[in-house]
Amino acid sequence: MSLETQAQRASDRLSTLDLDQLxxxxxxxxxxxxxxxxxxxxxxxxxxxxxxxxxxxxxxxxxxxxxxxxxxxxxxxxxxxxxxxxxxxxxxxxxxxxxxxxxxxxxxxxxxxxxxxxxxxxxxxxxxxxxxxxxxxxxxxxxxxxxxxxxxxxxxxxxxxxxxxxxxxxxxxxxxxxxxxxxxxxxxxxxxxxxxxxxxxxxxxxxxxxxxxxxxxxxxxxxxxxxxGRGPLFKIGAIDFGIPHAIPFYALLGLVSGLSAVALSRALYWIEDQFERLPLDEMWWPAIGGLGLGLIGLVFPRALGVGYGTISDILSGRFALEMLLLIIVFKSLALLISLGSGTSGGLLAPMFLIGAAIGGSFASIINLIFPAAHLSPGAFALASMAATFGAASRATFTFIIFAFEITRDYDSVLPLMIASVIADGIALVLMKHSIMTEKLARRGLRVHQEYEPDILQQVTVAEVMDRTPPTVPPQMRLSELARMIGSGDASLSKHQALPIVDEERRLLGIITRGDILRAVSERDPEKTTVLEAGSTDLVVAYEDETVHEAVAKMLRHNIGRLPVVSRSQPDILTGYIGRAEVLKARLYKLHEEHVRQPGWIRRRLYLRALARAARARR
The missing domain is CATH 1.10.3080.10 (Clc chloride channel)
Incomplete structure (x- = not known):
């Protein structure tokens, strides 16, 4: 069965069902x-x-x-x-x-x-x-x-x-x-x-x-x-998040985490680019990356493996500043070289480890500079862990909740939120694509990572329909209609189809340009009426329907426009919706997003200026 046949059968089934019910x-x-x-x-x-x-x-x-x-x-x-x-x-x-x-x-x-x-x-x-x-x-x-x-x-x-x-x-x-x-x-x-x-x-x-x-x-x-077991993967003790006095430091941590996310993302794909330049089959790339990993592991064994225990130790504040800095350097090198070589492995745990070490280091450095701050390295490690990977992946909300689920401590919410959203803002400004989507973008795939309600589901047909569409009476001859369209009448040429209505605006049918061409080639246009040439098996839109529902009808029936009626009087034409009216709904959205309305301060100043000008003229 061809795809066209399957699509037609599916359309026939859908036409008898309400999509929400389905x-x-x-x-x-x-x-x-x-x-x-x-x-x-x-x-x-x-x-x-x-x-x-x-x-x-x-x-x-x-x-x-x-x-x-x-x-x-x-x-x-x-x-x-x-x-x-x-x-x-x-x-x-x-x-x-x-x-x-x-x-x-x-x-x-x-x-x-x-x-x-x-x-x-x-x-x-x-x-x-x-x-x-x-x-x-x-x-x-x-x-x-x-x-x-x-x-x-x-x-x-x-x-x-x-x-x-x-x-x-x-x-x-x-x-x-x-x-x-x-x-x-x-x-x-x-x-x-x-x-x-x-x-x-x-x-x-x-x-x-x-x-x-x-x-x-x-x-x-x-x-x-x-x-x-029931416990979280990372085992941590009680953490003092220092709320509210530490909030400014969490904001600064968000800046550091955002820059770190950008640096790690760019470094990863830069290393991938270097491997692609090697004059070797890509089968050998993971082995070369593994050799580099082995050398790093020989110098700093803690860089090897998943590192769940190391993450737990950082979150519990068990490492001094020197060890945290070593973890940042060597774990980052191990991750970038290994993953950049095209081997198989997960990004979450190593990024969590690096982010946690960044946060712990940040708190330790601030404590050295401002001893009275008394920041908890474990608290800042948790915040940076979520902020760094959240910014790199553009999944900030996910990792705010993730870090909260690890601690199950409500005091963690404010630090996680402020650090993560600032880091995300930095990444949005400096990175066009996330660490997840950069690879797809290089393959020509564009990923829209923001989701929002469809404007077509928020606007009703009554808001965008043409309320005074041109119509034709049922007894009009095809030849007369063809002459009117050929004369360049703007009201007729604007629409690809014309509703057929009687003197009381009762909807009797619809005639399209295609109907006219077919009828002219098969019948005598001087004797054929528009009602005979048009379609009386009508698909209509209702005023209270959303534009989304009207578009769904157009797609299911493979038509480009719908006459509009009200539910109280389903035989009386009240409007017309076609492609131009559908685009009008999108125009509303663009207007809301990009057209700024003058605020009350500006209006007040404008009115005062008008008043002064009026007094000056007097």
Whole structure:
């Protein structure tokens, strides 16, 4: 069956249904699938965690273990330089002969599937991505499992949407459910996971997506409670956020975090550009990056691995300033070289670690300069952790909520908000694309990361319709109408179709330019009336409908204009809506956003000036 035939059949079905009723009816099966995806993603996330733990223990300690080890005290010695390179080589081979979609940190690839592939992710990505991540992190990669599990969970949701008969929009929701459930299962942060899916994958806030997302993340978190415990991934003690006296310092921290986010994003893609210039097959790039990582790990072993324990230590204020600065330098180098080489790994954990170290360093430096400030390094580490990654990813709201879910301390809200929004503002000014969307932009894909209500759903037909459209009487001959149009009558040439009404403005039909041309070629225009040549099987818009509903009717019936009637008198013509009237709704939006109205101060001054001028004339 051709796509045109499928589209026509779908249009015929839709024409007999109310779209809102259809969406509500489909919400139940989609929510049931979201529940399945949420439970499955919880087990998938736990399985990936175990796989990373097993590979890390086998490679670095030659033992069997189900807990991710601390790689600082590994016994490999100089072999430490080779191990990450071997892991990178394996990942490069998997990318070359498996799928290149395993490269990178996962979230941009999930976004790309939504944007260009109708939310379809190949099954091999769901299989090879977690394996490649386990190998990359298990051989010392400075990554976390969050980005990859977001991609893997999204791939699982997409596969369910491909197995079951779904629309592309429903498949997008299922993909987002899998991605959000994966994040919730790793971090025990269901609320932040829902918002992440909305900000980075869905770009909408509708019941059709919000309800399944909540179901999926709730069940994934419940599975996590059973398998990995109820506590957050990062263990921190009580923190003094210093409210309200520390607020100015949090604002300054937002500036530092925003600049850090910009610097890290630009450095990552600069290093990617350098790898692309190498005269070698890209299969070898992860191995070269792994070799650089090994050298860094030999100098500073704490730069290796996921670093969850190090993040907990920073948030608990256990490091001196010197150690925090070393973490910033070496973890940043390890992340940029490894991820820039095109290996497989998550961006969230290392960016959290770097951001936390930046915040802790900031507080320690301020305390040295202003001893009376008494800033808590742990509090500033938490704020900077959220602000830095939130600004880099343009998902600020997500990571404000994420950091709050980690502490579950209401006192953290004000510092998180002020630091994060200032950092986000800095990134908006200095970066055209986020760290997530820069890669997609280089492939020619434009991602609109801001979502807002559709103006077509806010404006009614009555607000934009032409209330005095030109009409023709039913007994008019085609020849006469053709002469009137040919004479250049502006009122007739403005519209591509003319409503046919009687003396009492009862709507009898509509005639289009196409109808006129067909009738002239097939009939005698001197004998044929416009009612005979036009269409009497009418599709109408109602005054109280939204423009969105009117446009939906146009699309379903493949027509470019609609006569407008009222519900109280459905046979009386009250207006006309076509493409020009639809664009008028958009014009309203542009007017609201860009045309400034004079304020009352300016009006007051203007009136006073007029009064003075009048007195001067007298």
């Amino acid at each position: 969406s509500a009816f489909r919400l139940l099966p989609i929510s049931a699938l979201a529940a399945l995806i949420g439970i499955s993603a919880g087990f998938i996330a736990y399985g990936l965690y175990l796989l990373i733990a097993i590979v890390s223990n086998l490679v670095f300690f030659h033992r069997w273990g189900l807990e991710i080890p601390d790689l600082r005290s590994n016994p490999l010695g100089l072999w430490l330089v080779i191990v990450p390179a071997l892991g990178g080589l394996v990942v490069g081979l998997m990318a070359k002969y498996g799928t290149p979609k395993i490269r990178g940190h996962g979230i941009p690839e999930a976004m790309e599937a939504v944007l260009v592939n109708r939310s379809r992710i190949p099954p091999r990505v769901a299989l090879l991505k977690p394996i490649s991540v386990a190998i990359s992190i298990g051989t010392g990669g400075p990554f976390g499992a969050e980005g990859p599990i977001i991609q893997t969970g999204g791939a699982f949701g997409s596969l369910i949407g491909q197995i079951i008969h779904t629309t592309a929009a429903e498949r997008k929701v299922l993909l987002a459910c899998g991605a959000a459930a994966g994040m919730a299962a790793i971090f025990s942060s269901p609320i932040a996971a829902v918002i992440l899916a909305i900000e980075l994958l869905l770009f909408e806030f509708k019941s059709r997506s919000f309800i399944p997302l909540v179901i999926a993340t709730t069940l994934a978190t419940a599975v996590r409670f059973q398998l990995m």
